[in-house]
Structure formats: C-alpha cells, structure tokens
Amino acid sequence: MSNDDQELGITESKSYSPGDWYAEVVLKAGLADYAPMGGFIVTRPRGYALWEGLQDHLDGWFKETGAQNAYFPALIPESYLERESDIVEGFDPEVAWVTHGGHDELDERLAFRPTSESIITPFMSQWVRSHRDLPLRLNQWCSVIRWEATDTKPFFRTKEFLWQEGHTAHETEEEAWDETMTRLEQYQRVFEEVLAIPVMPGRKPEHDKFPGADTTTTVEALMPDGKSVQGATSHYLGQGFAEAYDLYFTDENEDERVAHTTSWGLSWRALGALIMTHSDEQGFVCPPTLAPEQVVIVPIWQEENREEVLSYAEGIAEDLEEAGVRVELDDRDERNPGFKFNEWELKGVPVRFEIGPHEVEDDEITVVHRPDGENVVEDRADIAETVEDHFDAVFDKMYEAAEENLEDNIREADSRADILGTIGQHGGYVKTAWCGDEDCEAEIKDQISAEIVMVPLDRDEEPCGDECSICGDEAEETAYFAKSY
Amino acid sequence: MSNDDQELGITESKSYSPGDWYAEVVLKAGLADYAPMGGFIVTRPRGYALWEGLQDHLDGWFKETGAQNAYFPALIPESYLERESDIVEGFDPEVAWVTHGGHDELDERLAFRPTSESIITPFMSQWVRSHRDLPLRLNQWCSVIRWEATDTKPFFRTKEFLWQEGHTAHETEEEAWDETMTRLEQYQRVFEEVLAIPVMPGRKPEHDKFPGADTTTTVEALMPDGKSVQGATSHYLGQGFAEAYDLYFTDENEDERVAHTTSWGLSWRALGALIMTHSDEQGFVCPPTLAPEQVVIVPIWQEENREEVLSYAEGIAEDLEEAGVRVELDDRDERNPGFKFNEWELKGVPVRFEIGPHEVEDDEITVVHRPDGENVVEDRADIAETVEDHFDAVFDKMYEAAEENLEDNIREADSRADILGTIGQHGGYVKTAWCGDEDCEAEIKDQISAEIVMVPLDRDEEPCGDECSICGDEAEETAYFAKSY
Ligand SMILES: [Zn+2]
Ligand SMILES: [Zn+2]
Numbered sequence: 001m002s003n004d005d006q007e008l009g010i011t012e013s014k015s016y017s018p019g020d021w022y023a024e025v026v027l028k029a030g031l032a033d034y035a036p037m038g039g040f041i042v043t044r045p046r047g048y049a050l051w052e053g054l055q056d057h058l059d060g061w062f063k064e065t066g067a068q069n070a071y072f073p074a075l076i077p078e079s080y081l082e083r084e085s086d087i088v089e090g091f092d093p094e095v096a097w098v099t100h101g102g103h104d105e106l107d108e109r110l111a112f113r114p115t116s117e118s119i120i121t122p123f124m125s126q127w128v129r130s131h132r133d134l135p136l137r138l139n140q141w142c143s144v145i146r147w148e149a150t151d152t153k154p155f156f157r158t159k160e161f162l163w164q165e166g167h168t169a170h171e172t173e174e175e176a177w178d179e180t181m182t183r184l185e186q187y188q189r190v191f192e193e194v195l196a197i198p199v200m201p202g203r204k205p206e207h208d209k210f211p212g213a214d215t216t217t218t219v220e221a222l223m224p225d226g227k228s229v230q231g232a233t234s235h236y237l238g239q240g241f242a243e244a245y246d247l248y249f250t251d252e253n254e255d256e257r258v259a260h261t262t263s264w265g266l267s268w269r270a271l272g273a274l275i276m277t278h279s280d281e282q283g284f285v286c287p288p289t290l291a292p293e294q295v296v297i298v299p300i301w302q303e304e305n306r307e308e309v310l311s312y313a314e315g316i317a318e319d320l321e322e323a324g325v326r327v328e329l330d331d332r333d334e335r336n337p338g339f340k341f342n343e344w345e346l347k348g349v350p351v352r353f354e355i356g357p358h359e360v361e362d363d364e365i366t367v368v369h370r371p372d373g374e375n376v377v378e379d380r381a382d383i384a385e386t387v388e389d390h391f392d393a394v395f396d397k398m399y400e401a402a403e404e405n406l407e408d409n410i411r412e413a414d415s416r417a418d419i420l421g422t423i424g425q426h427g428g429y430v431k432t433a434w435c436g437d438e439d440c441e442a443e444i445k446d447q448i449s450a451e452i453v454m455v456p457l458d459r460d461e462e463p464c465g466d467e468c469s470i471c472g473d474e475a476e477e478t479a480y481f482a483k484s485y
Numbered sequence: 486m487s488n489d490d491q492e493l494g495i496t497e498s499k500s501y502s503p504g505d506w507y508a509e510v511v512l513k514a515g516l517a518d519y520a521p522m523g524g525f526i527v528t529r530p531r532g533y534a535l536w537e538g539l540q541d542h543l544d545g546w547f548k549e550t551g552a553q554n555a556y557f558p559a560l561i562p563e564s565y566l567e568r569e570s571d572i573v574e575g576f577d578p579e580v581a582w583v584t585h586g587g588h589d590e591l592d593e594r595l596a597f598r599p600t601s602e603s604i605i606t607p608f609m610s611q612w613v614r615s616h617r618d619l620p621l622r623l624n625q626w627c628s629v630i631r632w633e634a635t636d637t638k639p640f641f642r643t644k645e646f647l648w649q650e651g652h653t654a655h656e657t658e659e660e661a662w663d664e665t666m667t668r669l670e671q672y673q674r675v676f677e678e679v680l681a682i683p684v685m686p687g688r689k690p691e692h693d694k695f696p697g698a699d700t701t702t703t704v705e706a707l708m709p710d711g712k713s714v715q716g717a718t719s720h721y722l723g724q725g726f727a728e729a730y731d732l733y734f735t736d737e738n739e740d741e742r743v744a745h746t747t748s749w750g751l752s753w754r755a756l757g758a759l760i761m762t763h764s765d766e767q768g769f770v771c772p773p774t775l776a777p778e779q780v781v782i783v784p785i786w787q788e789e790n791r792e793e794v795l796s797y798a799e800g801i802a803e804d805l806e807e808a809g810v811r812v813e814l815d816d817r818d819e820r821n822p823g824f825k826f827n828e829w830e831l832k833g834v835p836v837r838f839e840i841g842p843h844e845v846e847d848d849e850i851t852v853v854h855r856p857d858g859e860n861v862v863e864d865r866a867d868i869a870e871t872v873e874d875h876f877d878a879v880f881d882k883m884y885e886a887a888e889e890n891l892e893d894n895i896r897e898a899d900s901r902a903d904i905l906g907t908i909g910q911h912g913g914y915v916k917t918a919w920c921g922d923e924d925c926e927a928e929i930k931d932q933i934s935a936e937i938v939m940v941p942l943d944r945d946e947e948p949c950g951d952e953c954s955i956c957g958d959e960a961e962e963t964a965y966f967a968k969s970y
Contacts, residue, residue, distance in 0.1 A: 042604075075645070093588060096585070123527055126518070
C-alpha cells in the first residue's frame, strides 16, 4: 500500500495488548492481509520472501540428509482418510470437503489435505518392494486446510497454511527413530540459526500426540508474552500407518515385514514466532539471515552536496551487491531521511547505513542496528566485509534477548496452587512432577488455560519430584505447563 | 519402485502408439503415477525435480524483471468469481467446490482456485493508491484445479496441476503490453534454452482468448506426433478486470484512472512437452539443463581390477562434484553394467561415463551421449571442463532434432480440402488465409479435430492469401491450424 495516506507508526503496545500489536505489525510491515473468508490470509511479497528464505535453508538441509521433494494431490478421497481410524477421528471435524466438480456432485467427497499420510503412505507401499527400496524419504512444500473455528491470527492461526510435510519409511524402529530426531534437530537449527529463536525440544504428552503416532516430538518457543508456540513437530509413527496402508517390504531373508514410518512438519507458524519474538513498537525486526533487504542505505543530502553524497552511497551499494549482500539504496527525492528511517524500521531491515556529507568527507559510514539503535562509525574501505560482523552482532543481540526471555521464564512448582500462581503471575514454563494422567492437566487447563506443552524427550529421565503436584500419585515424568498459541 | 520384479524396457512404440508410449515412459522413468481419483497424478521425486529445475530458471528471470512472489488463498468465494462475468462463464463448469468445513455446510461455496485473477485483483486494488505504487508485479507458484472430464495424461491433462501465475498492474496500455511480451519472451526462452524445444510465439484467435482478456498470446510447441502443445500463455487483460475489481489509481495530476492488467502462466504441461519431445523407445531423454543427474558413471570391473577401477571412478566423480556437475556413481555390486546402462537410459541421464580397466590404464574416459548413443574417448585430465562441451553437444542435438521436426512441419494450404488433406496426411501446422470467423474454424474442427492454435502476434501482418481458404470471404489474418493437446 502507498504510505501516503496512512499512519506509518505502530500504535498498539507490545506489552499491554500483544495480540493487537502483533496484527498491526503484520499488516503495516506489509507481511500479510486478511482474506475475505474468515480464517484465510493473503501473504504479501515481504511476508512470502521470509517463507522463501526459510525454505532455502530447510530444503537444503533436507536434501543433504536424503529427503526428496515430491507432490501429491491436494484432494484426498474420504475412503483413504478412513483407512487409518485415528487420522479420520483426529481430522474429520476440521476437513474442508470438495463435494462438486463443475455442475456435478461427486460420487465420493474429497478432503482438501489436512495432512497427507493417508495419500502418501499408500503410494510408498506401491514403490517399496524390498529392503533395498528403504529408507524412502519424501517431502512436499504445499498448503493444507484445517477448518478450525478460531480467531484468525496471521501465520499463527489460519484455516489454510503453508508448510512442508516429510514422510519417510524405514526397515527398523531404530532407523525411524533416528529419522525423527534428525528432523527435530533440523527444526531446532532453523529456529536457532535462522530465526534467532532458542527452542526447547521435547515430547508431547500421550494424550496430545499426532493422531495415530507412537511419539510426537516438538520444539517449543517461548514468546515475549509468556505463551509457548509449538514451532514444529516430528513424529515417530511406529507401524500403525504402515499396517493401515499396506506398507510392507521383504527383508534380506525374503521375509515380509511391516515398515516403520515417520512424518514431520514445519508451517508458516514459524514466521509468526519470528515476528512476535523480535518485533517492537517501531515495527518488524528481522534477522539478517532472512531479511529481504539486509542493509538499507539512506543518503542525507543538502541541495549543494546531493550529487556527491548520492554517488558515494551508490558506490557502497555496488560493493555490497557484489559481495552478495541484499542491499537497498533509498534515494527517493520525495521523502526526507526521518521518514525513510521510520519506514525501513517498520519493515524490519536489520542494518541501516546513514551517509551524509561528513561521512563522505571522512570516508566513513554510520552503521545503525535495527534492534537497539546502536550506531557505530565504520571505515568506507572493506565495508563489504565489515558489514558481515554487523549482521552477526545484530543476530546475536536478537538471539540473546530471546534466550534471556526463555531462561528467565522456566520455573518449578510443586503444587496445584503453585502451578496456577506461577503461570498466572509470570506466564512462561512451569516444570512440575506429573503422574501422566490427562485429568490432572485438565484441572490446570480449566482454571487458567495452560496445558502441558511438552515432557522431556528422554522417557527415562527422572521426574523433577516424587509425587504428581496435582493429584499426589506417583510421578511418572516432568511436565512443562504453559499457555500456548 | 524396485526394478527387481518389473520390466525395465519400454514396450510401446513412439511412432505407432504415442499415447501409450508416453504414459509408459512417465511411469517407468519414475516421473509420476496415477492417483486414485481420476484426473489426478502423483508427482514422484524424479518428476518433481524437473519442475524444481524449471522453477529455478524461470523464477530467477521473473525476479530480475520486477516480479515478486506472494501467496493467495487456494479457495475463492463464489461471489468473487462472479464479479467478472467472463471469468465465471469461462470457469464455472470446471470448478471444484468446497461446500463443507468440518461438519458444517458453508454459507457460501468456495472454489478451489481455477486461476486467481478474481482474488488477486481485489487485493491489488487495496494496495494500489497512486501511480507510485505501479507497476505492481505479483507471481505465485501453486496448484489449480480445473474439473475437465477428459482422459488423464500425466502433466498434459490433469484436473489438478502445478503452475505459476503472474498478475501485474500498470498505468498504461503500452506498459501492460510490454509486460505481456516480456513474459511471453521468458516463456519462449525457458522452452528454447532449458527444455531444448523451439516454440512459435503467436496470438490466440479472438474466440479462444482467456476469459475476459483483451489479447491472449501463446508459445506453441510441435510434438513429434504432429500435435501442437500450448506451452504457456501471457494475457494482456486490458481494463476489464481492473474495472470489475475496482483497481484504480491516481495519476500525476491527481486524476483517478483505471489500471491495465496482465496475467501469465506456465504449467507442468511444459514437462509433458519435454518428455514427449525428446524421449525414445529406451525411455526418458532429459537435457543436461534440467537432468537431476547430468552424468552417470558406470564402472566396469572384473574381480581382479575392481579396486582400481572403482577408485579411478570415484576420483572422477569427486572432480565433477567439485565443479558443480550433478553426478551419480553407480557402484552397485548386484547389477551388471548392461543393466545399469538400460536403467539410466530409461531414467534419462544425458551423459554416461564408462570406466573399465582400459580407461584406467590409458587415463581416459568413454563418454556416451544419451540421445543418440554417440561415444567419444576423452582424456581424464580436465574432464570437469570437457564434460561441459558434452552437455552443450547433447543439448544441441536435442534442440536441433526438435527444430527440424518443427521446420519440416509448417505447410501452407489454400483450400478447405488442402487443409484437411495436409493435416490428415502430415499433422503439424497448416498456415492458411482466414476471414476471422469462428464458423470457418468449426468446419475444420468437426471434420478432423484440428483447430486454429495461433495467429501471428502482429495484428498488422498481411494474411498469407487474399481470401479465406474455407469460406472465400476476404482474409483478415493467417491462421495456423493444428491438432493439439
Ligand atoms: Zn496426577
Ligand atoms: Zn472464412
């Protein structure tokens, strides 16, 4: 949108109304808009560029570790969904159904994919004959629809969302479990090394697993408002899906065996976490790893030195471009530098170069960091190298702030009252000993809408107390309670 | 699929049953499979890799020329489609309708996008205020559904297909027309420089334009069986869509004006053309520009020289990899070289290196070209450079064969009988003078299922005869008749 006739600044407060603030940042930074149908959004180029950046990283890692991209139909026959009973129970209430093709009613309803195990596993079964065809690792980047009747929150909660879904088949439980962990580690890495967000890897409690899964692992990210985001999940599916969809193979002894499968997905919710974590009351803050423009150069001239300043700025832009830096030179005549500063801050460009007559004279550049406004004067020479240090510095600041938020907000509690009080007062994660019974979670959920977002990955880890803090029965594991997105 | 228990070779004849042969190549080369729902396919990793390769090229060119990627919802409210009457008339018979979300019937049906003008143009209208917001160039890579009741032909004819759709808005007709041509030229380039297929740029006759368009331009490719494929289309939409969806802007004089829009799309049908054009009775033939493996190295050893041959082959593979060549070393013990040759020929790898004890001894490599089996002995040294010449040579052979097919199959005709006879006997394109009346096309279509696939781009070009070859009225333009996919 032209900014001529609208307020540039963010008017909502991140601390006091984080939901409204978040929506305002998304809209005003030009990342997304609401679609006419409730629950859908339009991803604008600046938002989509973030998704492309994230894809570039993750897709490369997937391919390095044996996954191949493919594309399966967006529509899945109802009878295919029904072949795995947990899948149909889990997803049936939120499926968008295609019932008509042109003017004709279809013989069988088709689901817009809510997830693709039920169409991918039957094809794996066709493609796999012997152990030599395993492991088989497929991935697709696509959109899915889950018709949940909730408020739309761009990237966090939308009926249609972009994601990738990986689906693999293996000879043994051990190999499938390794795969599950490999993908979880890649998700942790993309959060920590690309999005600048530390995450906690864990396991979902039994009652909150992916439908049909043996184990659901997760990476959880803590938002500044104290709520947890499920950043991505990686499921060890056991043999249930393979059995439901006839995924057998002959082993080295020519015996027929059932494969072990996994699935793993990361959605554009990761972008929601990115925006929510780092942005501020000037707008979006984006790490240099993903920013469509890593550097914006704002020349500051008077009539008498305009040419000189501009040509100095252009030389710098050329140097950066040559070095592969994504740089924008904002040489618009009709805007003053202050307006430009605000606009690029709103849009989240991590590093700003200010170039005025003084900089030209001294062969220098004033470098400003978006997250905290710190500014440093650098030599003009070698700027294409120096700027990389600034990218690292900006990234580290962002990561450290998020890490501090996480570290400060993991607390222990040892009674129902303590859990409720701690989450009520501070938000964040509350670690507590838990018996494993969903009813005990329900007591907390009913009172304060917090749930068990994860338990430790290691099933053998000793619980942090002997007795369940809620019912007093013997504790089975440590539960992490939090409110969540 | 494991090839253990299935026939490796292609059994159908390209000349005598091109349809069956095509389907067999697609299936056996592992490019795609039929989905359980008629009209849908599953794109397997080797097929999807071709799409990714094509995307890499085209997406880069789009971005260099100002297009930005975005993502709009897959579902479009019926009322949005209805706002442009040509769109609704053109697409309504082939829309897949979502009528239910979960257990509830929707208040308004939602169309799975058949094309996205009707959802993208209204958002452009929100984002464009003044001439400074123009041009606006958006593109999305996505899938669309068109519920046509036809036989499935993988990539050529499927109810769901992958494509990109570009949508742009401009101040003037001239700028919009330039955009239309820029995109058409990029399509021509991707066919000619990536797919190794010469195309003819042209214009669709008035009665065969995209619904609502002012002008539809096309690149047409001639298949070896004499049928034409519409390779991609680029539409100058005029002001009709902008008016229907309120896409106005204020010009430099603060006057409100209606924008001029374009849209342009290329689908995975381009992959269909690729497979159909170059493949043969040994299987798929792929140009080095797109091949997932550009080189396969097949070592040929006896027990006594196995180590020596393998280590020589590994060194070559390393050299190629280092130089950025996509190379596969087929060192499987359980297969003999003959089997490997057949398998990689089936899969379309353009260049094969054969490495036996003689090659090791003489520090050489036997290089074999997939399209024609030509083989050349090359020095081991500098192979990472030499191989690029082979890629060029293979590409040129493929292009030249397709070019020869095209050049040999454009014929002129000057009467109804001549048109019918020439297409009946030779297929290919028949150029003829045409009055511009759809009824004259219908006469040919009824008799021989050939239609006017294009007329010259230049509206002022003199027709190739004075009178319409069909009705004898004054000729308005030259028509290119052909059977088409
Ligand atoms: Zn308990
Ligand atoms: Zn006529």
